[in-house]
Amino acid sequence: MTDHPKTAILGGGVIGLSVALRLAREGFPVTVITQPLGPTDPPMTSLVAAAYWFPTHKQLELELQRELTLPTFEHFWSLMDNAPGSQNAGSKDAGVSMVDTLELFDDTSLPEQREPAWWMGDEQTRDRIGFHGPVDEKTLPAPTEQLGTFVQGYRYKLPVISMPRYMPWLYEQFVRQGGDVRDEQVRDVAALKDEFDLIVNTTGLGARKLTFDGEPLDRARPETFHTLIGQVMAVRDVWYPTLTFMRYGMGAKKPTYIVPRAATKDVVLGGTYLPLMDDPEQNIDIDDGCWTVPKDQWTADILERAAILHPDFAKTKDYHVLVGKRPYRKPLRLEVDEQFSDDKLTLIHCYGHSTSGVTMSWGSGEKVLAMLNDQ
Ligand SMILES: Cc1cc2nc3c(=O)[nH]c(=O)nc-3n(C[C@H](O)[C@H](O)[C@H](O)COP(=O)(O)OP(=O)(O)OC[C@H]3O[C@@H](n4cnc5c(N)ncnc54)[C@H](O)[C@@H]3O)c2cc1C
Known part of the structure; x- marks a missing residue:
């Protein structure tokens, strides 16, 4: 018997499964209730993520950013297959590795370019990522119309998480811990009241409809809660070992990234940050599946940008596109x-x-646990 509250986690994406596993390890009896994917549905967002550890949620207060991102770094560090001194806790199964990284900047006015991001100043993280300041300018890629002129670059290492490997790992760990999973779409949270003592809503975009948050979509204030469409491609016939990206300046409009995933032996090229509101077809329902049909024009654009950084990508034939x-x-x-x-x-x-x-x-799992302990 346990004194912990009977818990339901709504949603089985990376947030839901992380919170579920964290609580289950603490002894909570946890059931994940998650909408099953239909045969024609696209993969859930978490499976599409590139994915590398990199704090970007600027609108959060710094303290909360620290609370959510640094424990996540620690967690991934403990799962790495190739980081010196890591605990190597079954890492190969988890699909996490530490990867040489080149971050590029095209705009001298950026605070991130003048001064490294806050998390690079965290002593332990800084040591682990091996951050040594700006690279020699002469080694930066040449200017192009598509990506502009690079003015600076940083070299360090970041955790890359191969999501097709990491999501099943999370799931399996959760089930091994005694967790239960129910394939079900929750339409009314109140209907679960008699069955559970604690409910954590991690439905991602599904929360719009489930909690009426941001519903109906307020077109005058799209910044509150909307969809940011991300198209990427997973390339299998070209290997490039350096995680390379630009996220600010031009990179904010045309996010350009090359993410080598050792665990799944492919390279993810990205991408787009297209707010649903900005598209001419914006009158369609936010959850309409047509948004997840890849667009050829974006594929060509992503390939062109990646080929500027590594010409072999121009030759790739073996890839699949995800949205x-x-x-x-x-x-x-x-x-x-x-x-x-x-x-x-x-x-x-x-x-x-x-x-x-x-x-x-x-870190979201850690934070939920801390909130419960504070109650
Ligand atoms: C192209 C792309 C690249 C990305 N790259 C990165 C990266 O490099 N690094 C990074 O940190 N992040 C990255 N992200 C962002 C990251 O993928 C998301 O922030 C994250 O996946 C959100 O996870 P989630 O669990 O909240 O949502 P989801 O993965 O969408 O999971 C939500 C789950 O809830 C379920 N659900 C919804 N409504 C209900 C309901 N009513 N009842 C039951 N279940 C419900 C859904 O079916 C789904 O299973 C990327 C995203 C994209 C698209």
Whole structure:
């Protein structure tokens, strides 16, 4: 018997499974209730993620960013197959590795370019990523019309998480820990009241409809909660060992990244950050499946940008294209729902992790646990 509350986690993406595993390891009896994917559905967002650990959720207060991202780094570090001194806890199965990284900047006015990001100043992280300041300018890629002129670059190492390997690993760990999984779409949270004492809502974009958050879509204030469409391609016939990306300046409009995934032996090329609101077809339903049909024009554009950084990508023939819907919410929602909760039941919302859900995943579990301990 356990004294822990009977817990339901709504949603089985990277946030849901991370929170579920963290609580299960603490002894909570946990059931993940997650909408089953139909045969024609696209893969869930978490499976499409590139994915590398990199804090970008700027609208969060720094303290919360630290709480969510640094424990996640620690978690991935403990799973690495190739980091010196790591615990190597079954890493090969988890699909996490430390990868040489080149971060590129095309704009001298950026704070990130003048001064390394806050997390690079964290002593332990800095040591582990091996950050040594800017690279020699002469080694930067040549200017092009597509990507502009690179003015600076940093070299260090980052955790890369191969999601097709990591998601099954999370699932398996959870089940081994005694966790239960139910394939079901939740339409009404209140209907679960009699069955559970604690509910954590990690439905990502699904929270729009489930909790009426941001519904109906307010076209005058699209920044509150919307979809950021991300198209990527997984290339199998070209290997390039350096995680390379630009995320600011031109990179914010045309996010350009090359993510080598050792575990799945492929390279993810990206990408797009297309807010649903910006598209001429914006009158369609936000959950409409047509948004996840890849667009040829974007594929060509992604390939062209990747080939500027590594010409072999121009030759690739063996790839598949994926589209994911990032749950963009400003800021993400991580709180006890005081209106819904009562003496018998606590409801915690944990969704809207936008472009960096993988980076904040394990930390989200830690934070939910800390919130419960503080109650
Ligand atoms: C192209 C792309 C690249 C990315 N790259 C990175 C990266 O490099 N690093 C990084 O940190 N992040 C990255 N991200 C972002 C990251 O993927 C997301 O932030 C993260 O996956 C969000 O996870 P989630 O669990 O909240 O949502 P999801 O993965 O969408 O999971 C939500 C789950 O809830 C279920 N659900 C929804 N509604 C209900 C309901 N009513 N009842 C039951 N179940 C429900 C859904 O079916 C789904 O299983 C990327 C995203 C994309 C698209």
